[in-house]
Amino acid sequence: MAEGPKPSSSVKLVLLGEAAVGKSSLVLRFVNDDFQENREPTIGAAFLTQKCSLPNRTIKFEIWDTAGQERFASLAPMYYRNAQSALVVYDLTKASSLAKAKHWVAELQRQASPGIVIALVGNKLDLTNQSTGLEGSMGGLSLSNAAGDGDDDEEEEGDARQITTAEAKSYADEEGLLFFETSAKTGHNVQEVFTAIANAIPESTLKTRGGPGSGRAGGGATDTFGGSGGVNLSAVGETNKDGCAC
Amino acid sequence: MLSLSSLISKASSLIDPNILPPSLLNQVNGTNNDGQTPAVLFRSNFRLPDSENPLAVIPCELSLPTGEHYFGRLHLSESFLCFSSSAPSSATGTNSSSSSAAGPPSCGFTLPLVAIRRVERLHSRSYLFALAVTTWHNDQKLTLQFNSLRSTCEKFCEALKKNLRSQMSEMKNLRMLVGSCYSEWLVTGGKSKDGVKEEPDAGLGMVWRYPGDLKKLRDRSKMRLWAEYLRENGRNITLIRQPTFHKLIRVGLPNRLRGEIWELTSGSLYGRLFNPTLYTDTLTEFSGRHSLSIDEIEKDLNRSLPEYPGFQSEEGIGRLRRVLSAYSWRNPDIGYCQAMNIVVAALLIYMSETQAFFLLSTLCDRLVPGYYSQTMYGTLLDQRVFESLVEKTMPILWEHLVKADVQLSVVSLPWFLSLFINSMPLVFAFRVLDVFFLEGPKVLFQVGLAILRINGEELLDVTDDGAFISCLKNYFLRLDESAHPRSDNEKLRAVTRFQELMVVAFREFSGITEQTITDQRTRHKDSVLSSIESFAKRTTLRNLGPESKRLSTNDLGYIYDRFYKVLYERQERLAAIELEKERLNEKKVMSSGRSISEKSINEKGRIGLGPSSQLMDYDYFREFLAGVAKWAIADSPSQLFSPSLGGSLDPQWGGNARKKSINLSPWGDNAEPADHEFMHRLFRRWDTDYRSGLSLQDVVAGLAGIKGKKDIMESISYFFELYDDDGDGRVDREGILRISEALLFITRRGWETPSHIGEQNRGGEGKGGTDPFLGSVSGFIRRCFEYADPDQQGKQEEVSTGVEGMDELVDLLDLASDDEDGESVKSPVKEKGPMKDKDEELEGKSSLDLDANTKPSAMSANIALDPANPLHITLPTFRMIVLADEVLEYFFETGFADSIVLSTDGSKTPGGRNMSIGASAFGNLGGGGIAGAKGLRGVLDNIVNDGMRVAQEVRRRMDEAQKELERNAVPGKYKEDEEDEGDAKSIMEGDRDLLKGAEASVVDDTAKLAIKTGLPDDDGASGTLLGSPTSSLATTHVGEELRTPTTPMPTRVEFEMDK
Secondary structure (H helix, E strand, O other), X not given: OOOOOXXXXXXXXXXXXOOOOOHHHHHXXXXXXXXXXXXXXXXXXXXXXXXXXXXXXEEEEEEEEEOOOHHHHHHHHHHHOOOOEEEEEEEOOOHHXXXXXHHHHHHHHHHXXXXXXXXXXXXXXXXXXXXXXXXXXXXOOOOHHHHHHHHHOOOOOOOOOOOXXXXXXXXXXXXXXXXXXXXXXXXXXXXXXXXXXXXHOOHHHHHOOOOOOOOOOOOOHHHHHXXXXXXXXXXXXXXXXXXXXX | OHHHHHHHHHHHHHOOOOOOOHHHHHHHHOOOEOOEOHHHHHHHHHOOOOOOOOOEEEEEEEEXXXXXXXXXXXXXXXXXXXXXXXXXXXXXXXXXXXXOOOOOOOOXXXXXXHHEEEEEEEOOOOOOEEEEEEEOOOOOEEEEEEOOOHHHHHHHHHHHHHHHHHOHHHHHHHHHHHHOOHHHHHHHOOEEOOEEOOXXXXXXXXXXXXXXXXXXXXXXXXXXXXXXXXXXXXXXXXOEEXXXXXXXXXXXXXXXXXXXXXXXXXXHHHXXXXXXXXXXXXXXXXXXXXXXXXXXXXXXXXXXXXXXXXXXXXXXXXXXXXHHHHHHHHOOOOOOXXXXXXXXXXXXXXXXXHHHHHHXXXXXXXXXXXXXXXXXXXXXXXXXXXXXXXXXHOHHHHHHHHHOOXXXXXXXXXXXXXXXXXXXXXXXXXXXXXXXXXXXXXXHHHHXXXXXXXXXXXXXXOOOHHHHHHHHHHHHHOOOOXXXXXXXXXXXXXXXXXXXXXXXXXXXXXXXXXXXXXXXXXXXXXXXXXXXXXXXXXXXXXXXXXXXXXXXHXXXXXXXXXXHHHHHHHHHHHHHHXXXXXXXXHHHHOOOOOOOOOOOOOOXXXXXXXXXXXXXXHHHHHHHHHHHEHHHEOOOOOOOOOOOOXXXXXXXXXXXXXXXXXXXXXXXXXXXXOOOHHHHHHXXXXXXXXXXXXXXXXXXXXXXXXXXXXXXXXXXXXXXXHHOOOOOOEEEHHHHHHHHHHHHHHHOOOOOOOOOOOHHHHHHHHXXXXXXXXXXXXXXXXXXXXXXEEOOOHHHHHHHHHHHHHHHHHHHHHHXXXXXXXXXXXXXXXHHHHHHHHHHHHHHHHHHHHHOXXXXXXXXXXXXHOOOOOEEEEHHHHHHHHHOOHHHXXXXXXXXXXXXOOOOOHHHOOOOHHHHHHHXXXXXXXXXXXXXXXXXXXXHHHHHHHHHXXXXXXXXXXXXXXXXXXXXHHHHHHXXXXXXXXXXXXXXXXXXXXXXXXXXXXXXXXXXXXXXXXXXXXXOOOOOOOHHHHHHHHHEEOOOOOEOOOOOOOOEOOXXXXX
């Protein structure tokens, strides 16, 4: 199946996080390279797709962008079902949003497909005073001096940052998450997040898909359904019986 | 008479049950469907406020001024007269195919009584009973001819007359309301007696234009048609719905009338009629206040229909903010949910703020119940219902979606939640809303099904979520295109896709009725709620905070279940009792015309339905405790409930208690919980936010504080702190007594002690004859008073012991290892003795000086019990005393924690196995006392000696880090010491008389625990303090009388002198 010049596979990705942290904006930036100041809140969830090209393969992201308000949380399982990857987003300028993100990470680790690739993303970097300084140098993972800045001078002029890089980074390391600080507004680091996720998805999950955790990755779409449809059938029946809640 | 009965039968034959709306049918048959009482159905049928109840109903024929006649039924409620026709029977009645069967009754009205100017009895042929009703808008005169027994007619008229009179006061509101209606302005041309009026507010659209092309919408001709209809059939509050009315709505409302007709058809108009100032009052009342909802609203204000120019302006944003905030204050259970911003923004284009506020209430309460609630159960439920309808009506498509693993609700959920407003182009969404407000929630399902049906072929080719979504997205964008672009028939080509959608929705899916939806909702409700609940439980348990980590997952799950079980069961029970009370009251005052109002019990009792109250007050807490700890169950159910000590606690059941006629116990089938001061203290301790209520988190943290303690020291501190009211590290005399009370309270039903514990206490003679705990508690009290510090010197002593302690520490360490030697054990105690003695001597003397003449000298002998000498124990003292007693030690080590039984195993359920042990211990108390006392004697001596040693140790170190050492020292205390006993006895004999005196005088009345005891007179020279208590203890007969009779309190313990 993977014999083509550049194998292409679909990866289901779900975005989770507190309301108004910029989940939809991240997606819009990634998919359309665009930014809108006042986007309508996502009701339920939005669905978009975008391809991500890697040296040896192409990943087609099927992105589920969920609503952030607390009470929509009970709908989330409907969307992260079968997801192979997740972006858990928080707002660098809002302390409470990291707590919520941690909650989502815990939820995913326990309830989502095993082996799900999770990236922790601190958005709205443009509102902090690092918005310009560190461009390019951040692979997302090496921010030690930035962390120092954040720790010492949080009250610096124009810096609305409330969550230091070090704090979030150490949490991400602890939980084994990818970690990035982004700005959907400037586009900083956005592409990198998705690329990193694409790289982190183990090739094995793309090829072997028998379990309910498998999406419709791999070659032709028809193949996918011929192959896994039967397997999925029972699983879907199950899920539907439980309603969308869990 | 014959003709009359024939007429009745003729009339009833006209009422074909198949044509009656299903809801009405239920009413006729008196069937109760899914908790939908006839009153609920009646209200929803006529869109009446919740305060209305069906009082009378009568078959009748309605004749309109325009010449139409309709047979139907006339209903009377407190403030409304309503009519619904059973079938289009008028000769002129146009055939309304599209709105028949599933649609609303072809003709009807909902007339507020206040809008009736006059009712005349018509003198027609004798067997006919007819009324002529003149409404507010003078031009209207309705004739109502009753088809019923004369007495029934008379009765109906009586009730009508009575209610008409009582509604007179609402006249002012009526004027205000009518003045704000656009229809009024439209028909009168703005002219009234008071001169030309301003055009009423018909939404932001008046300023920023209404969406859509006016020409394309044919707005002007629609307006003309409406003006004509309103002139003939009344307007706003006096409007009569004829088949034309429904048709006019189906073709789309004209912009300026849209808001008002929405109000009218949804019934929110009546809410506004009776609460004309509610909206502005709410805004004033809560102006400047903050809440989570307000924050959430602010976040979304700029993102609600941002493409509409009105919402790019401060004015539009301001309106949106005010309506959403006012609603969140009025209904904090819902507060604010995303999607409400979109819906309200849409409403505001067509109506004023006040109108939108009331329409939003009607939406949330009646039209889409539970959609925007905390758990959004309504949304999830309707998704399930929708899925099952798809499965039923389009099985092939359904099967395909299942196979392709496409989850339908990912597309349909936003349709329902935002009422299609952000799915379809606005103009079309509003058309759907027009019908939705008229016909109710089933419209959402019909339109949703029609969308899938129309796109069925394409959807069958779709193989994943993405394609599914984009297929429908494209469809919505092309709703204004021709449905049959290639047709030869010009008329067919002119049909837009939207028109096609409406036709399919209301014709092909006309079988989807309100009843279908109700039935389906009932069917799926349970599974949807359960899945929400399991999600909620999972989430909640994870977020209970660090304290919860001290309990096992099983325990947490158990606490969670138990917490909500008690909370909801009790809420329900109280509601039921309240209702019962109301019924009884109403029976008493019931007048002829008024039937018992049918207040439905609000559906509660499920987490899935969202929060009602999430806090437990003290009574809930008692019930909760009674379920997990057997000591929290009352000994004998009381008939009369004492008013709760807390004062601010639930007034409801305080009231019930007085009404004995109600046979419903506020505790339901559960055992009545005890009410003990200790439970109060626990409650207050757990109530960390001082809300007079406990959240789940409070309860978990509270239980973690007891059950999660790994260490006996923590457990002792916990107990001590419960009684340290002012947090100064001291517990006073009263507190000491209360602690002992609590200890006895907790263990009064027995508790599990391993067999070896307490053996010593029983001694040779005890042989299970007495409760070792009682002995321990009496010893506890004695020792507390013995080692208590007088308040004045307290501080000095602490300092001095702190200093001196340093030298003695070394000494003690040596001794601790050498506890075989009785003398050396004693020595440090003696060292300490004189020093303490001096302090107390001083105390004693001063009290002697004061009381020498009035009180027997026994008083001075027992400084500890003299109320004139305030004293206290500190935590270290308390620890020492507890650790000095094996039974107490065990109690604090595990017994206390184990007395609360959570998830673990079934054998330990409260009221189970342990009960019998408790009972036997209980039963023996009376008789076994003496035997026990003798056995205790010698043992207690040693305990005291060793206890003192421990005390010193504790006092000297005052450091929790040294716990280990303390415990090592404890084992030494069980050594028999015969000499000591002898000494003690001799002193005791001599002081008998004095003790009797003390017994008589030192009874602390304020404490519920009566302690009659005494200490030998300290001559200031002979017995050291060290010696005297020992001796008194030795001969103190622990004659116990542990009564827990009819009232749970007070527990009475008497200590009497033997011999």
